Amino acid sequence: AQSVTQLDSHVSVSEGTPVLLRCNYSSSYSPSLFWYVQHPNKGLQLLLKYTSAATLVKGINGFEAEFKKSETSFHLTKPSAHMSDAAEYFCVVSDQKGNLFGNEKLTFGTGTRLTIIP
């Protein structure tokens, strides 16, 4: 069984300050982990993913995340927030076990809404 917990439902930061969105996961197998972003009235866009290679993963738009197995965490960070970063962010885990057909089952967190203060 797998699960993901996003510790904050809402985060507000000032423009130009660092962003930290927290995510903890639980997985019975070696997990793949993803962060997706959803802007208002848009679908989900992949920011970055971890698949058992380097533990520090760089994504689009200056975001990065670090896989910490000992802490079962995969927090998303960005050094300097932009107004365009305001959106909903979803942490997602996949246990890579998949099923008979090999496609992976994703488990989504409940999302963190990021607000940027001008």
Add this chain to the structure above:
Amino acid sequence: ETGVTQTPRHLVMGMTNKKSLKCEQHLGHNAMYWYKQSAKKPLELMFVYSLEERVENNSVPSRFSPECPNSSHLFLHLHTLQPEDSALYLCASSQTDRVPGGTQYFGPGTRLTVL
């Protein structure tokens, strides 16, 4: 963003109507998914098709009926819906090549309102 398209983007229907949602992927993938996104709830996986065969149905009510005529197209047929079915319905696709870490690519969604 144009890799997975969904139509219509918005749909309002009465409880006795019949309508269909359409999804098309232009990524050459062989698996497609329907998700339901309701306010304050995690995304719920509804249906999975892999190689045009339904491989998973997460106990979705029969008033939702999926159809996958080929690897590029996915439909969700709707009939006699309830107001609680109002939500954002998201389509996604992926490549099931058994490499760990396969990524699902999402469409923009259809915002459904049931009156």
